[in-house]
Amino acid sequence: MATARETHAADKRRLILDAAVRVFAHRGFNGCRVSDIADEAGVAYGLVYHYFRSKDEVLDTLFLERWNVMLDVIRELDGRDVPPREKLYAITSFIVDSYRHDPELMKVIIVEVTRAANSFGQTHLDKIREAYALIAAIVARAQTEGRFKDTVSPAFAAMAFYGAIEQVLTGWIFDALPVGEDEYEQAKTFVVETICGGLELVSATA
Amino acid sequence: MATARETHAADKRRLILDAAVRVFAHRGFNGCRVSDIADEAGVAYGLVYHYFRSKDEVLDTLFLERWNVMLDVIRELDGRDVPPREKLYAITSFIVDSYRHDPELMKVIIVEVTRAANSFGQTHLDKIREAYALIAAIVARAQTEGRFKDTVSPAFAAMAFYGAIEQVLTGWIFDALPVGEDEYEQAKTFVVETICGGLELVSATA
DNA sequence: GCCGGGATTGACCCGTCAGTCAATCGTCAA
DNA sequence: TTGACGATTGACTGACGGGTCAATCCCGGC
Numbered sequence: 368m369a370t371a372r373e374t375h376a377a378d379k380r381r382l383i384l385d386a387a388v389r390v391f392a393h394r395g396f397n398g399c400r401v402s403d404i405a406d407e408a409g410v411a412y413g414l415v416y417h418y419f420r421s422k423d424e425v426l427d428t429l430f431l432e433r434w435n436v437m438l439d440v441i442r443e444l445d446g447r448d449v450p451p452r453e454k455l456y457a458i459t460s461f462i463v464d465s466y467r468h469d470p471e472l473m474k475v476i477i478v479e480v481t482r483a484a485n486s487f488g489q490t491h492l493d494k495i496r497e498a499y500a501l502i503a504a505i506v507a508r509a510q511t512e513g514r515f516k517d518t519v520s521p522a523f524a525a526m527a528f529y530g531a532i533e534q535v536l537t538g539w540i541f542d543a544l545p546v547g548e549d550e551y552e553q554a555k556t557f558v559v560e561t562i563c564g565g566l567e568l569v570s571a572t573a
Numbered sequence: 574m575a576t577a578r579e580t581h582a583a584d585k586r587r588l589i590l591d592a593a594v595r596v597f598a599h600r601g602f603n604g605c606r607v608s609d610i611a612d613e614a615g616v617a618y619g620l621v622y623h624y625f626r627s628k629d630e631v632l633d634t635l636f637l638e639r640w641n642v643m644l645d646v647i648r649e650l651d652g653r654d655v656p657p658r659e660k661l662y663a664i665t666s667f668i669v670d671s672y673r674h675d676p677e678l679m680k681v682i683i684v685e686v687t688r689a690a691n692s693f694g695q696t697h698l699d700k701i702r703e704a705y706a707l708i709a710a711i712v713a714r715a716q717t718e719g720r721f722k723d724t725v726s727p728a729f730a731a732m733a734f735y736g737a738i739e740q741v742l743t744g745w746i747f748d749a750l751p752v753g754e755d756e757y758e759q760a761k762t763f764v765v766e767t768i769c770g771g772l773e774l775v776s777a778t779a
Numbered sequence: 780g781c782c783g784g785g786a787t788t789g790a791c792c793c794g795t796c797a798g799t800c801a802a803t804c805g806t807c808a809a
Numbered sequence: 810t811t812g813a814c815g816a817t818t819g820a821c822t823g824a825c826g827g828g829t830c831a832a833t834c835c836c837g838g839c
Contacts, residue, residue: 541701
């Protein structure tokens with residue numbers, strides 16, 4: 368049973384994480400100070416270090432929290448008996464909805480983590496690769512079942528698929544694409560249509 | 574007429590730029606010191622500031638040098654009277670060959686500029702958007718000519734296309750995809766096949 | 780009421796670096 | 810040969826910011 372104290376502590380931790388999202392999104396991981404996060408959270412500087420070992424660990428936590436949810440979603444989808452195109456649509460939908468729900472968090476994950484992967488070591492990289500592998504597995508299965516062309520390696524297909532989604536988000540983040548409810552839904556069908564139209568057997572669409 | 578002195582000066586400037594590529598690629602823009610660049614170039618610390626106003630300007634220069642070449646290539650292609658698919662293939666080919674020729678430079682451009690909204694993306698957003706716009710124009714023309722489906726907005730198509738390429742490069746950069754001459758050529762045809770297979774009218778491939 | 784310990788505070792320490800600058804070197808033109 | 814000027818050097822400075830820590834607060838149990 369969580370005491371009021373424990374609940375309160377968890378709240379403070381969350382408060383800091385949420386503040387960090389806003390600060391990282393706005394000024395960038397390297398462009399902000401830990402004191403910015405503390406100020407944004409309305410909390411003393413030192414408290415950040417009570418809950419996290421370092422500034423890096425704050426970013427780590429944000430990334431892992433969200434990425435693990437996505438991995439779970441993809442894994443769950445993988446098990447289902449639905450057409451591959453639907454699986455890819457569901458993944459796209461999840462990512463786009465994640466953006467719709469919390470654009471700042473997605474901005475941080477897309478913009479800061481890739482660069483962090485460079486310096487932070489392999490932890491993130493393995494997690495990211497795991498997502499690619501899961502998508503590749505979906506493609507590979509689709510090929511075995513004769514639903515997708517087998518002339519492209521699943522690994523490449525996974526990159527193209529994920530890259531298309533991520534670039535659309537990047538477009539929204541950097542104002543290179545119009546933003547809005549309609550655009551979000553349109554983007555989902557469009558990405559899947561583009562990628563699958565190229566991956567599926569021609570006879571399937573003809 | 575360039576004197577020996579002027580040539581020498583130009584060489585030193587290049588020396589610093591090339592060294593910066595290696596250092597940025599290896600430790601990241603934020604993770605390295607200006608002295609690292611000077612050391613790598615075998616040059617005194619202060620000389621970097623003789624040729625560049627700031628650390629930022631070194632990265633700016635590297636990015637603009639390469640990006641402008643790419644914009645020129647795309648513009649030149651746009652004018653030619655060849656099928657859209659060939660145009661997209663040529664763009665893909667240019668980018669992949671850029672990576673083949675200087676993977677470290679491409680890593681720096683992708684990791685430190687293209688994906689860095691807050692720091693450098695902001696400065697170069699217009700340049701980056703210009704590339705998207707040029708690609709979108711190619712798609713739009715293809716739609717007008719009845720070669721591509723007109724059910725997807727050219728802007729989205731441009732993002733998906735560029736995103737697929739960039740993600741493949743990212744895969745090479747972070748060892749998520751196998752690297753090699755065969756893979757490079759394979760990647761070109763694959764990206765175009767994937768994207769155009771989805772963008773072209775079904776009747777064109779059926 | 781009173782104690783133990785986790786939560787919270789924020790001033791401070793200290794390493795790190797971007798950028799400066801005064802001095803020296805090397806080249807060229809007259 | 811010489812003087813001017815750009816190229817080159819690297820020690821130095823000043824700001825900045827991550828992380829520490831001793832003090833304080835507050836809750837929950839006894």
